[in-house]
Amino acid sequence: xxxxxxxxxxxxxxxxxxxxxxxxxxxxxxxxxxxxxxxxxxxxxxxxxxxxxxxxxxxxxxxxxxxxxxxxxxxxxxxxxxxxxxxxxxxxxxxxxxxxxxxxxxxxxxxxxxxxxxxxxxxxxxxxxxxxxxxxxxxxxxxxxxxxxxxxxxxxxxxxxxxxxxxxxxxxxxxxxxxxxxxxxxxxxxxxxxxxxxxxxxxxxxxxxxxxxxxxxxxxxxxxxxxxxxxxxxxxxxxxxxxxxxxxxxxxxxxxxxxxxxxxxxxxxxxxxxxxxxxxxxxxxxxxxxxxxxxxxxxxxxxxxxxxxxxxxxxxxxxxxxxxxxxxxxxxxxxxxxxxxxxxxxxxxxxxxxxxxxxxxxxxxxxxxxxxxxxxxxxxxxxxxxxxxxxxxxxxxxxxxxxxxxxxxxxxxxxxxxxxxxxxxxxxxxxxxxxxxxxxxxxxxxxxxxxx
Amino acid sequence: xxxxxxxxxxxxxxxxxxxxxxxxxxxxxxxxxxxxxxxxxxxxxxxxxxxxxxxxxxxxxxxxxxxxxxxxxxxxxxxxxxxxxxxxxxxxxxxxxxxxxxxxxxxxxxxxxxxxxxxxxxxxxxxxxxxxxxxxxxxxxxxxxxxxxxxxxxxxxxxxxxxxxxxxxxxxxxxxxxxxxxxxxxxxxxxxxxxxxxxxxxxxxxxxxxxxxxxxxxxxxxxxxxxxxxxxxxxxxxxxxxxxxxxxxxxxxxxxxxxxxxxxxxxxxxxxxxxxxxxxxxxxxxxxxxxxxxxxxxxxxxxxxxxxxxxxxxxxxxxxxxxxxxxxxxxxxxxxxxxxxxxxxxxxxxxxxxxxxxxxxxxxxxxxxxxxxxxxxxxxxxxxxxxxxxxxxxxxxxxxxxxxxxxxxxxxxxxxxxxxxxxxxxxxxxxxxxxxxxxxxxxxxxxxxxxx
Numbered sequence: 001x002x003x004x005x006x007x008x009x010x011x012x013x014x015x016x017x018x019x020x021x022x023x024x025x026x027x028x029x030x031x032x033x034x035x036x037x038x039x040x041x042x043x044x045x046x047x048x049x050x051x052x053x054x055x056x057x058x059x060x061x062x063x064x065x066x067x068x069x070x071x072x073x074x075x076x077x078x079x080x081x082x083x084x085x086x087x088x089x090x091x092x093x094x095x096x097x098x099x100x101x102x103x104x105x106x107x108x109x110x111x112x113x114x115x116x117x118x119x120x121x122x123x124x125x126x127x128x129x130x131x132x133x134x135x136x137x138x139x140x141x142x143x144x145x146x147x148x149x150x151x152x153x154x155x156x157x158x159x160x161x162x163x164x165x166x167x168x169x170x171x172x173x174x175x176x177x178x179x180x181x182x183x184x185x186x187x188x189x190x191x192x193x194x195x196x197x198x199x200x201x202x203x204x205x206x207x208x209x210x211x212x213x214x215x216x217x218x219x220x221x222x223x224x225x226x227x228x229x230x231x232x233x234x235x236x237x238x239x240x241x242x243x244x245x246x247x248x249x250x251x252x253x254x255x256x257x258x259x260x261x262x263x264x265x266x267x268x269x270x271x272x273x274x275x276x277x278x279x280x281x282x283x284x285x286x287x288x289x290x291x292x293x294x295x296x297x298x299x300x301x302x303x304x305x306x307x308x309x310x311x312x313x314x315x316x317x318x319x320x321x322x323x324x325x326x327x328x329x330x331x332x333x334x335x336x337x338x339x340x341x342x343x344x345x346x347x348x349x350x351x352x353x354x355x356x357x358x359x360x361x362x363x364x365x366x367x368x369x370x371x372x373x374x375x376x377x378x379x380x381x382x383x384x385x386x387x388x389x390x391x392x393x394x395x396x397x398x399x400x401x402x403x404x405x406x407x408x409x410x411x412x413x414x415x416x417x418x419x420x421x422x423x424x425x426x427x428x429x430x431x432x433x434x435x436x437x438x439x440x441x442x443x444x445x446x447x448x449x450x451x452x
Numbered sequence: 453x454x455x456x457x458x459x460x461x462x463x464x465x466x467x468x469x470x471x472x473x474x475x476x477x478x479x480x481x482x483x484x485x486x487x488x489x490x491x492x493x494x495x496x497x498x499x500x501x502x503x504x505x506x507x508x509x510x511x512x513x514x515x516x517x518x519x520x521x522x523x524x525x526x527x528x529x530x531x532x533x534x535x536x537x538x539x540x541x542x543x544x545x546x547x548x549x550x551x552x553x554x555x556x557x558x559x560x561x562x563x564x565x566x567x568x569x570x571x572x573x574x575x576x577x578x579x580x581x582x583x584x585x586x587x588x589x590x591x592x593x594x595x596x597x598x599x600x601x602x603x604x605x606x607x608x609x610x611x612x613x614x615x616x617x618x619x620x621x622x623x624x625x626x627x628x629x630x631x632x633x634x635x636x637x638x639x640x641x642x643x644x645x646x647x648x649x650x651x652x653x654x655x656x657x658x659x660x661x662x663x664x665x666x667x668x669x670x671x672x673x674x675x676x677x678x679x680x681x682x683x684x685x686x687x688x689x690x691x692x693x694x695x696x697x698x699x700x701x702x703x704x705x706x707x708x709x710x711x712x713x714x715x716x717x718x719x720x721x722x723x724x725x726x727x728x729x730x731x732x733x734x735x736x737x738x739x740x741x742x743x744x745x746x747x748x749x750x751x752x753x754x755x756x757x758x759x760x761x762x763x764x765x766x767x768x769x770x771x772x773x774x775x776x777x778x779x780x781x782x783x784x785x786x787x788x789x790x791x792x793x794x795x796x797x798x799x800x801x802x803x804x805x806x807x808x809x810x811x812x813x814x815x816x817x818x819x820x821x822x823x824x825x826x827x828x829x830x831x832x833x834x835x836x837x838x839x840x841x842x843x844x845x846x847x848x849x850x851x852x853x854x855x856x857x858x859x860x861x862x863x864x865x866x867x868x869x870x871x872x873x874x875x876x877x878x879x880x881x882x883x884x885x886x887x888x889x890x891x892x893x894x895x896x897x898x899x900x901x902x903x904x
Contacts (some may be wrong), residue, residue, distance in 0.1 A: 008802055034659050036678045055615040157644055164645035171623060188640045192609055193616035207486050225707060226488045228700035230682055247699050248680035255677060259792055260712040264640045266788035274793035274863040285785050289822050292781045299773040310769050314762050321885055324773065329744045332877060333737050336718035340711055341726035346735065350460055352735060363728040370741050433773050
């Protein structure tokens with residue numbers, strides 16, 4: 001349902017059917033649709049329509065659909081369901097999705113629902129809920145196919161057949177010792193292509209690694225990318241198999257981490273969205289604007305210190321934003337590169353000094369090029385050689401400093417174990433603004449004094 | 453090899469072995485390493501060391517390693533290899549990777565190499581090279597397992613076995629009619645779990661879609677995310693099966709598209725990197741800085757128009773950056789949300805007017821909150837009620853306008869089929885700077901005239 005005309009047509013028909021109470025038509029049309037498409041349609045309806053539609057889904061489909069809904073739709077629908085209904089829906093889910101859903105509920109409700117779920121699954125979920133959301137443990141599911149290390153290929157294939165009723169997305173079997181210590185991973189294709197009486201241990205693919213349960217999800221995503229994985233076993237420090245992570249979850253993680261980087265650079269909260277209710281967006285964005293206001297007063301104070309100079313040579317005020325703006329832009333460019341370089345693991349402790357040096361060289365060359373041009377323009381235009389000279393020097397300084405700060409802010413935040421992207425656009429601008437004004441007005445004051 | 457201490461140790465040992473010509477030790481240590489890890493080590497060596505090490509790899513491993521190298525290493529190594537050697541390496545690759553590599557070579561060399569490759573594979577490659585790099589056709593490979601629609605499960609399993617010598621990463625078989633028209637997709641797990649004499653057509657998974665060959669790669673990635681796919685069949689307009697895309701390529705696409713969005717917002721070229729040679733970075737970033745310079749002169753002209761007002765009331769100069777900066781920041785916040793909303797398909801033609809209205813409301817509320825506070829501070833601090841009033845009004849206006857422009861720039865670029873993120877940070881700042889100065893100094897001039 002990628003074509004937006006088709007989508008609107010479908011949506012309008014659905015609304016009409018809801019108005020006319022044509023439930024059978026709705027159920028009929030849902031039977032041929034993918035859960036993700038149903039969720040997309042529901043996301044575009046009004047709250048009462050959402051609840052109405054969702055109630056028409058049988059529990060298995062409902063459990064698929066709820067995973068694909070927007071946060072807002074999910075909240076609206078969950079608040080209308082009884083704990084028993086939610087428990088039934090959760091019973092149908094893979095353990096990783098079930099744990100994520102329960103983690104979003106209020107604690108009381110979560111506990112009540114865990115009691116209504118089958119005891120065995122409930123134990124599994126309590127185990128999974130112990131792990132931090134954004135670690136390997138928070139991503140993994142406990143459903144997987146394991147075989148003992150002395151099994152044959154035939155037995156391993158039989159294990160896949162036996163599990164298929166309960167477990168989907170099986171791409172590998174995991175070979176374990178008696179105490180669940182992980183020996184290795186065998187891809188399904190290799191199982192199929194091996195001789196039935198061979199030991200399964202001989203078919204292990206040594207290129208598939210495992211990951212420790214407490215590794216950060218960004219690092220897990222990087223492993224999937226680097227080693228081209230579809231499924232990754234998760235182990236504890238003693239190499240005991242705890243669960244597996246499948247690539248569809250990694251695709252979601254990458255989406256999430258991308259938003260996070262972009263948002264943090266711009267000073268936004270992760271759960272803000274273009275379609276959030278306006279008052280919620282205000283609440284989320286105002287703190288950043290107030291922080292920005294606070295940092296902007298650094299500039300006010302710097303300029304205030306040079307009020308006399310401005311009084312004497314008010315033409316300086318015209319070029320203040322040029323000095324500040326270009327420094328800020330040069331800083332943003334470098335900052336974005338460093339944030340991205342850190343995110344994809346291109347920059348690390350062994351080469352970050354090299355990155356800093358290279359960026360500084362770029363800053364000097366860019367500063368001389370841009371500063372020289374602006375200086376010439378200002379000199380020619382206003383007929384004031386001193387203005388041209390001061391402008392040129394200040395821009396070289398500020399572009400250099402912007403580049404330096406654009407490198408140091410994210411590396412520094414990383415050093416202190418904070419997110420390198422955190423509000424960095426605001427800090428960069430604060431710095432390049434106030435340093436830009438200081439160098440420009442400071443140099444002008446100095447030259448004016450020397451000349452009089 | 454995620455631990456950076458371990459990595460540095462490995463790297464130093466490798467350098468030592470190279471100096472001491474201990475080739476057998478090197479080859480030995482490579483035999484237990486993943487191609488991606490070998491590539492990472494090579495990336496950190498000097499050019500001559502890279503070439504030396506690469507020459508020690510046997511051709512199959514070499515073809516895996518070259519795919520994982522950085523662009524710079526790849527270039528250095530390829531320029532040292534003969535066309536025959538490159539042809540041998542390409543012969544070992546999957547067709548999608550081979551086509552990508554050939555597309556990067558100069559045309560003459562590409563043609564010479566295509567002549568040295570096995571005729572059958574060479575035809576395949578020429579076919580793949582016809583498609584745009586960033587479409588489904590540019591991502592797909594021609595290696596896949598297809599079975600006729602009247603085959604049994606047993607025959608389909610046998611087809612997987614027969615293909616396994618040549619084709620890796622088989623997660624599905626594709627069921628086709630005699631003219632290669634696609635009927636559907638059967639996951640390997642379902643093949644394994646079905647009865648051997650059943651028709652394969654009964655095991656088709658209807659939830660797996662197909663994609664047209666000319667669909668943009670960003671859209672393809674969104675399909676993988678939405679439908680939780682590991683492999684997607686690519687078809688022409690007549691529904692004939694042309695190839696398949698696997699999820700490991702999609703993970704790379706997502707990585708690439710993320711960088712693209714981040715870079716374009718900041719005014720950077722896609723192939724710039726924190727570790728690029730400084731002069732190349734200068735060449736790539738200077739054009740954006742010159743564009744920024746050009747737009748910054750809009751501010752110079754606006755301020756120039758109010759030189760007399762500034763002369764009368766030089767304190768206005770102190771608060772100019774506050775008006776401009778906060779408007780710019782509010783604009784960046786909205787811009788980032790819209791760019792992201794467009795990238796993940798959250799914003800589309802049916803709801804973009806809603807998004808604009810919501811953002812405007814956010815802009816008004818944020819403007820009143822921030823503008824009111826700044827106005828009060830300035831009034832109290834400088835004892836000038838008129839300064840406070842003008843500042844407050846100008847900030848409300850500029851934050852509103854920043855939010856409006858932050859919504860309209862990416863939506864407008866999208867409307868004109870351009871990338872919504874393209875250089876948008878520069879345009880936003882240009883607009884909020886000059887409009888900020890215009891509203892602030894303009895209002896001040898007006899009030900000063902009214903009062904005298």
